[in-house]
Amino acid sequence: MEKSYPHKKPQNVLVILVSTFVFFAFTALNDSDKYSSLTDEGFYSIDTTYTDSKLSGKEIYMQACANCHGTDGKGGSVKQLGLQTPPADFTDCDFASREPDGDWIAVAHQGGPTRGFSTEMPAFGEALSVEELQRVMNYVRTFCTNDNWPRGELNLPRALVTEKAYPEDEAVFSSFIDVENEGAVTNEIVYEQRFGIRNQIEIVFPFGYSQMPGGDWSGGHMGDLAVGVKRVVYHNYESGTIFSLTGEVILPTGDTATGFGKGTTVLEPFASFGQLLPAGGFIHVQTGLEYPMLKDKAEDEAFWRAALGKSFNPNPWGRTWSPMVEMLGSKELESGTEVHWDIVPQMQVTLNKRQHIMLNVGYRIPVDDAGRDSQFMVYILWDWFDGGFFEGW
């Protein structure tokens, strides 16, 4: 039987959602005048108290960096330099393209240990200003000669639900905990691996626990395993835009009796879009369809999701905080069914110095129908390309 909640009309809900978005967008854009260009924006507040030399990025690189990193950017020999750690090879696009300028400027300004790297990478903050280091980075970027690789600046903080466009080498462990009615805990291990220049494969392994009407818990139920392939179809560093397409197959491996499986294979194609906004702001949009193979098990469904957020660093060289708000919509395609809306305020924070282990905590609030459960949501993300889980703390 349909319950009705006359005080929660979908129109009112839309007004709330849209105003929250507008408010967020406004606060993100409001301090945009502090920043002059895309590369300065966002991840670090810029310190320009040093008097700048007139040397070009290349000239500074040749004087300050080429000794160790090589005039060709490949990195000198550990033996000849008497170092323990090989200096980074800037010609390796697979490595270089995914590191945003902000992280590299932090390493060059504060020295290797600021991001959990070796002390053999010296700090240049006394000698070179952030502005000069930016010029050096612009030169360092010329060592990777293939623009096909999407730049790390387009790798926006991951939201709890909305899938991002950037291809990743990462593992994410999420828990979604129902906090009303009968309890349920759904966990998800997502493994993502890049291949080629613009592609990524992903595997999603869900499992969970649920509470019986009597109060007892039953556990270890497996959910529907999903396998997907993502491809970046467009990316543009100058405009801060990235767009990709993903095809996913969800297999009926889950336990249907406990609600952890749909009992049918589901095809899920979707598109994801990411856009940098001024002053560390960003937006993700994901939209797609779910086509169950067996129509008596599940309905065709359309979904659209968006996350709006902003990154900031209270300490310019420290942790990155990214508050976000997600808006989730879905509708079964059969005519007459209602659109479901959820809103998920959340906060992502980098946990370690290398910033490759992250935590995100949020709360999913159903807005169109107070009868559905609210959920506490959390994930731990490990960007494994950047090092082991226990490295860089």
Ligand code: HEC
């Ligand atoms: C004394 C040698 C030395 C000099 C001089 C030097 N570096 Fe390095 N650099 C290193 C070493 C060694 C590493 C590798 C550190 C590690 O992997 O733990 C490194 C790593 C880096 C990294 C990579 C961080 C990452 O994400 O992996 C950047 C960026 C960098 N250096 C920039 C510079 C810049 C810019 C200059 C000049 C202003 C410079 N370095 C000068 C030795 C040096």
